[in-house]
Amino acid sequence: MPSVSPLNAWIFGDTQNFWAWRGQGETLAFAGHTDVVPAGDADRWINPPFEPTIRDGMLFGRGAADMKGSLAAMVVAAERFVAQHPNHKNRLAFLITSDEEASAHNGTVKVVEALMARNERLDYCLVGEPSSTEVVGDVVKNGRRGSLTCNLTIHGVQGHVAYPHLADNPVHRAAPMLSELVGIEWDKGNDSSRQPACRSRTSRPGPQQQRDPG
Secondary structure (H helix, E strand, C coil), X not given: CCCCCCCECCEECCEECEEEEEECCCEEXXXXXXXXXXXXXXXXXXXXXXXXXXXXCEEECCCHHHHHHHHHHXXXXXXXXXXXXXXXXXXXXXXXXXXXXXXXXXXHHHHHHHHHHCCCCCCEEEECCCCCCCCXXXXXXXXXXXXXXXXXXXXXXXXXXXXXXXXXXXXXXXXXXXXXXXXXXXXXXXXXXXXXXXXXXXXXXXXXXXXXXX
């Protein structure tokens, strides 16, 4: 994007973040991340995961959808907009981080906190996460749910299969409880979005731990 203001390469921990803007006034920020989910065994890929390949009219590569393709589209869109409107009103900005797929502690949250500390506000934000189903833009979501992760430990009593009445199987106790949690309608969204802010999505059972009955 031509004539952007000096960028800030904020580094928090081992995470490098990018913040750049053009213009003054209310801010529309394009937001995204450059990191990707690990490629796994590269030998199992049809094409090298980190060499973009176009096949049958589609782009293949690690992070092509999530979300390097979106980053490229946002940069091109901003360049074209500025070329057509060199004296545009308000402010156009980019907030790019590199820890979304990991802990997400030192990226967007830290940048927004730094902006708030110097009284900079993001009035509007366009997040380029992939949400389309058939063609680009056929699904646009207003808002985004957060995430709550919990560890639930259920205790039981060991026993012998011949004497089940002397045992307390935690699996049996957990099953109806998990079913109840999944069935809860946590919320119905808000005035800005019909999408619920909280929803039960995934449970990951861990190993059973045996204890010395003594």
